[in-house]
Amino acid sequence: MKLLQVENLHVNVQGEPILKGLTLSIDAGEVHAIMGPNGSGKSTLAAVLAGRPGYEPVDGEVRFLGEDLMALEPEARAHLGMFLAFQYPVEIPGVSNMEFLKAALDSHHAALGRPQASAVEFMKRVRALAATLDLSPEFLKRGVNEGFSGGEKKRNEILQMLLLEPRLAVLDETDSGLDIDALQVVAAGVNGFRRDDNGVLLITHYQRLLDHIVPDQVHVLSGGRIVQSGDRTLALKLEREGYGWLAT
Amino acid sequence: MSESSVENLVNREYQAGFVTDIESDTLPPGLDESVVRFISAKKGEPEWLTDWRLAAFRGWQAMPEPRWAHVHYPPIDFQAISYYSAPRTQGDGPKSLDEVDPELLRTYERLGIPLHEQEILAGVVTDRAPGDALRDMPNVAVDAVFDSVSIATTFKAKLREAGVIFCSISEAVREHPELVRRYLGSVVPKSDNYYAALNSAVFSDGSFVYIPEGVRCPMELSTYFRINAQNTGQFERTLIVADKGAYVSYLEGCTAPMRDENQLHAAVVELVALEDAEIKYSTVQNWYPGDAEGKGGIYNFVTKRGVCKGDRAKISWTQVETGSAITWKYPSVVLRGHDSVGEFYSVALTNNRQQADTGTKMIHIGRNTRSTIISKGISAGRSSNAYRGLVRTSPTAAGARNFTQCDSLLIGGECGAHTFPYIENGCESAVIEHEATTSKVSDEQLFLCQQRGIDAEKAVSMIVNGFCKDVFRELPMEFAVEAGKLLEVSLEGAVG
Numbered sequence: 001m002k003l004l005q006v007e008n009l010h011v012n013v014q015g016e017p018i019l020k021g022l023t024l025s026i027d028a029g030e031v032h033a034i035m036g037p038n039g040s041g042k043s044t045l046a047a048v049l050a051g052r053p054g055y056e057p058v059d060g061e062v063r064f065l066g067e068d069l070m071a072l073e074p075e076a077r078a079h080l081g082m083f084l085a086f087q088y089p090v091e092i093p094g095v096s097n098m099e100f101l102k103a104a105l106d107s108h109h110a111a112l113g114r115p116q117a118s119a120v121e122f123m124k125r126v127r128a129l130a131a132t133l134d135l136s137p138e139f140l141k142r143g144v145n146e147g148f149s150g151g152e153k154k155r156n157e158i159l160q161m162l163l164l165e166p167r168l169a170v171l172d173e174t175d176s177g178l179d180i181d182a183l184q185v186v187a188a189g190v191n192g193f194r195r196d197d198n199g200v201l202l203i204t205h206y207q208r209l210l211d212h213i214v215p216d217q218v219h220v221l222s223g224g225r226i227v228q229s230g231d232r233t234l235a236l237k238l239e240r241e242g243y244g245w246l247a248t
Numbered sequence: 249m250s251e252s253s254v255e256n257l258v259n260r261e262y263q264a265g266f267v268t269d270i271e272s273d274t275l276p277p278g279l280d281e282s283v284v285r286f287i288s289a290k291k292g293e294p295e296w297l298t299d300w301r302l303a304a305f306r307g308w309q310a311m312p313e314p315r316w317a318h319v320h321y322p323p324i325d326f327q328a329i330s331y332y333s334a335p336r337t338q339g340d341g342p343k344s345l346d347e348v349d350p351e352l353l354r355t356y357e358r359l360g361i362p363l364h365e366q367e368i369l370a371g372v373v374t375d376r377a378p379g380d381a382l383r384d385m386p387n388v389a390v391d392a393v394f395d396s397v398s399i400a401t402t403f404k405a406k407l408r409e410a411g412v413i414f415c416s417i418s419e420a421v422r423e424h425p426e427l428v429r430r431y432l433g434s435v436v437p438k439s440d441n442y443y444a445a446l447n448s449a450v451f452s453d454g455s456f457v458y459i460p461e462g463v464r465c466p467m468e469l470s471t472y473f474r475i476n477a478q479n480t481g482q483f484e485r486t487l488i489v490a491d492k493g494a495y496v497s498y499l500e501g502c503t504a505p506m507r508d509e510n511q512l513h514a515a516v517v518e519l520v521a522l523e524d525a526e527i528k529y530s531t532v533q534n535w536y537p538g539d540a541e542g543k544g545g546i547y548n549f550v551t552k553r554g555v556c557k558g559d560r561a562k563i564s565w566t567q568v569e570t571g572s573a574i575t576w577k578y579p580s581v582v583l584r585g586h587d588s589v590g591e592f593y594s595v596a597l598t599n600n601r602q603q604a605d606t607g608t609k610m611i612h613i614g615r616n617t618r619s620t621i622i623s624k625g626i627s628a629g630r631s632s633n634a635y636r637g638l639v640r641t642s643p644t645a646a647g648a649r650n651f652t653q654c655d656s657l658l659i660g661g662e663c664g665a666h667t668f669p670y671i672e673n674g675c676e677s678a679v680i681e682h683e684a685t686t687s688k689v690s691d692e693q694l695f696l697c698q699q700r701g702i703d704a705e706k707a708v709s710m711i712v713n714g715f716c717k718d719v720f721r722e723l724p725m726e727f728a729v730e731a732g733k734l735l736e737v738s739l740e741g742a743v744g
Contacts, residue, residue: 050699053691074698084699090692094714100700103710107701143714144696160700 001028002063003168003199004049009060011041011048018044020224021060026168026199033202033210035235036221037243042203043087045221046172050084051077065167079111081167081198085157085174092144097156100144101126101163108164129162132192134185151182158189169193170201175209187212207239222246268355274333274480281305283331284449290332291418291452294425297432304438304448311442317605318634318666319574321510321547329512331450333480335394352394355474388499389414391455391471393484398453403467410466412496413458417485420456427458431489435518435555435582443514443576444551447483451516454484459494459525468724470499473513475535475546481512488518490525492558497528497724503535503571508544510573515550523558523585528566530723531579532731535571537738540629542601545573552579556588556614564591565608566722568731570738573602578636580609583617583645590619593719595731597712597738598631598663607637607668612645612678621652624716627663628739634666641678648678656686657715659708659739709736 004026011019018041026032036042048055049062051074062069064082072080092100102122109116117125127137133155145153154174161169171190175183190200190213202213210218210232218235220228220243227246228234275283284305288298313324335349389403391414398416407414413424420428438448455471475482490496513535519527529552538545548571554563565579581590592608610619619639627633639650656665667684689711697707713720713732720728 050695052695074695075701075703078699078701086696086699090690090696092693092696092711092714093687094717095710096714099710099714100697103697103702103706104700107703107706111701164700 001197002026003028003030003065004201005061005063007061007063009048009062010058011044012056012058013044013054017058018224019048022221022225024219024226026201028167028199029194029196030216031194031200031202031213033204033215033218033232033235034221034226035204035207035218035238040221041224042221043172046084046087046170046201046203049077049170050074050082075107076111078164078166079108083161083164083166083169085154085161085169085171087172087174087176089145089148089153089157091146091148093146095144096141097144098123098126098140101140101160104160105163126159126163129159132162133159133189135159150177151179154178154186155182155189158186162189162193165193166198168199168201170203172203173205174202175204175206183209184212207235210235220246268351272333272335275330277330278327279329279331279450287332287450287452291421293421296429297421300433300438301449304445305450307439308442308445308449311439311445314442317576317636318632318668319576319603319605321574321603324510324512324547326446329481331481331483332452334452352392355394388468388470391416391469393453393455393471393473393482398455401455407466407469411460411463412465413456414469415456417451417454417456417487420487424456424458427489428456428487431487431518431520432485433518435520435553436516436551441551443549444516447485447514447516447551450481451483451485454486454515455488456486457488457496457498459490459496461491462493463491464494465496468497468499470501472501473515474503475511475513481514483513484515486515486517487520488527488529489520490522490527490561492522493524494522495526498530499724500529500531501534510538510545510547512547512549513572515552517550517552517579519552519554519563521554521556521558521561521563521588524560525558526562526564527554528564529554529579531565531567531569532734533567533569533571533575534734536573537571537600537602538573540600542573545602546571548572548575548577550577552577553582553609554580554590555582556585556590556617558588559585559614560587560589561585562589562591564589564593564722566591566593566719567595567606568719568723568734569594569596569604569606570734572604575602575604575606577606578608578638580611580638581619582611582613583619583648584613585617586614587616587618588614589617591722592619592621592623592637593722594623595626595716595719595735596624596633596635597626597735598628598633599738600629600631602629602631604632605634605636607635609638610640610650612639612641612648612650612675614645616647616649617645618648619650621650621654622718623652623654624719625654625656625665626659626712626715626735627656627665628659630662632664632666634668636668636670638670638672639680639682640670640672641675641680643674645675646677648675650678650680652680652682653718654682654684655715656684657712658686658688659712705739708739712739 006024009022057070219226284301391401436444521527535546563581590610596604596606598604623635625633635654641648
């Protein structure tokens with residue numbers, strides 16, 4: 001089953017073309033990794049899938065679960081099952097993590113016509129998920145990302161992913177700034193998330209993440225297009241040889 | 249206040265903007281000594297009070313209109329305002345509830361202030377079954393002020409048992425002249441400032457509270473102010489005295505119809521806390537703010553001040569200001585008693601074309617006096633929001649301490665936030681701390697929320713509520729809920 005189908009996607013940022021004909025297809029049950037040099041358009045791909053303002057699709061098509069993704073508001077994409085783990089999660093002072101998670105989950109339930117979770121069952125579930133990520137209950141009372149360490153912010157993104165159970169999780173450099181212990185916790189979270197009916201798109205600079213989350217396919221993004229695809233051995237080759245050997 | 253009445257109060261758009269069709273006795277517009285005498289005579293006031301009003305009026309005539317606030321408006325024509333308007337059926341002041349015009353009761357019911365139902369709790373009417381929602385409402389005694397007069401005060405008998413006096417100020421002048429004479433103008437003198445002088449001359453009603461020595465007031469007291477008549481100013485006067493060791497929590501709410509003309513509201517509130525007494529004064533101000541283009545709305549020019557007269561007295565102001573076209577108010581505390589405490593917690597939100605210049609004054613005179621100021625200003629639309637605060641320590645205030653935190657939150661790029669702190673430290677051993685921040689609801693924050701499925705409007709209200717948490721915590725429970733919802737409504741359309 002097709003989760004995501006990107007065809008010849010062109011995206012401008014402030015009038016400047018960044019993605020120039022990107023094509024990508026992800027099936028349910030798959031993990032894809034996108035690698036590439038700085039400025040190749042990796043984060044632009046993540047942003048445009050989630051609908052971040054300022055990222056303007058000018059050509060091509062994106063289908064997500066059969067729907068025209070670019071026609072949807074960011075929150076509608078989220079409700080459909082598109083999740084972005086941010087590279088730099090922003091702080092929202094004064095809004096507790098718990099309150100934020102509840103509002104997010106409630107919005108999904110409301111959009112999908114499901115009954116709201118009761119406060120008690122919600123708390124139980126969040127606490128249990130947090131524990132799997134080594135996050136204490138205290139952490140849930142703090143403001144969203146407020147004063148969190150880099151590792152805590154990234155684990156908080158994974159917590160949100162596990163709670164909202166999206167169909168496609170796009171992880172934008174979630175491994176950057178993580179020490180090896182935190183990386184393992186995050187990877188365990190992602191591996192626990194994987195199911196036959198969902199998918200993961202990893203955007204990363206480093207091969208080491210792929211030791212922990214094994215991808216089905218690796219793509220190299222360069223100059224706004226995917227220039228090479230392969231299995232995980234491609235990532236190992238990139239680590240040995242860099243990007244210089246690729247024709248751009 | 250129940251959930252449904254909260255909804256009534258804050259329903260989308262300005263739900264309180266309706267007009268009650270009721271016959272009123274209204275003075276023709278204009279202001280001179282005869283108007284002052286008319287009001288005083290109408291109230292059957294003693295000579296000393298008439299003279300006091302006239303002295304205030306003469307003082308006011310000689311004063312220039314203040315222009316220092318960071319607000320802009322065309323000159324006010326004080327001769328175009330009517331200074332007295334009372335529902336005709338009301339006769340001479342508050343009566344028992346059975347005698348109040350049903351149209352007035354309906355007005356308060358629509359506003360979520362069900363005067364009847366409040367009384368049911370007091371046992372006046374007993375045909376409600378246990379478990380009826382109305383029985384579960386919190387006990388709040390209400391003084392309802394409609395235009396220039398108080399139309400009813402609930403729970404008076406029950407309060408009386410505890411020795412608490414809660415009535416309209418007109419009634420207090422008649423029934424407790426010694427208390428009124430002793431304290432009226434003792435905190436805000438009749439010549440204090442332009443609008444206080446005007447109020448002293450023409451105040452028509454308001455609430456009076458006296459808590460005797462050692463008494464903890466058995467329920468929350470509240471006054472609900474409603475402006476209804478056109479071209480009428482509301483000039484109410486509130487006086488609260490907490491005798492030694494007494495405690496009272498007092499709430500105030502305000503609404504007005506939507507009208508194209510600006511209307512003036514110039515109130516004076518005086519608080520007196522004697523030795524070991526505590527007064528907690530909370531306001532949720534939701535006067536009509538004018539339309540999106542700035543047409544109409546209330547000019548809210550108010551003087552509020554309390555004095556901690558005795559040692560260890562405490563006065564705490566909490567305000568949530570979301571309404572009015574222009575707000576100009578500085579609830580203050582004079583810390584005269586040793587070890588006395590003053591607090592000011594404020595949320596001021598301006599949207600569209602609203603303007604606010606609000607803050608506080610903490611005047612430290614006694615030894616080891618302490619004050620805390622937490623101010624949260626939120627600006628949206630094309631509004632302007634200023635914090636203005638004075639912290640003064642006199643040489644006698646050894647060991648005085650102040651902590652001020654003043655935060656501004658901007659929504660969109662067309663609004664303004666300003667901070668004008670004044671620190672006058674006359675005491676070497678005093679410690680004064682001031683912290684200020686300005687932040688914006690950023691596109692990144694909104695996008696994070698939207699990516700998690702939360703729409704932009706809900707996201708803004710969540711972010712603003714988070715920003716105000718330190719202040720909402722100080723509000724009585726029912727008011728905190730109301731305040732949160734009120735912010736949500738006031739922010740309507742703030743995100744593009």
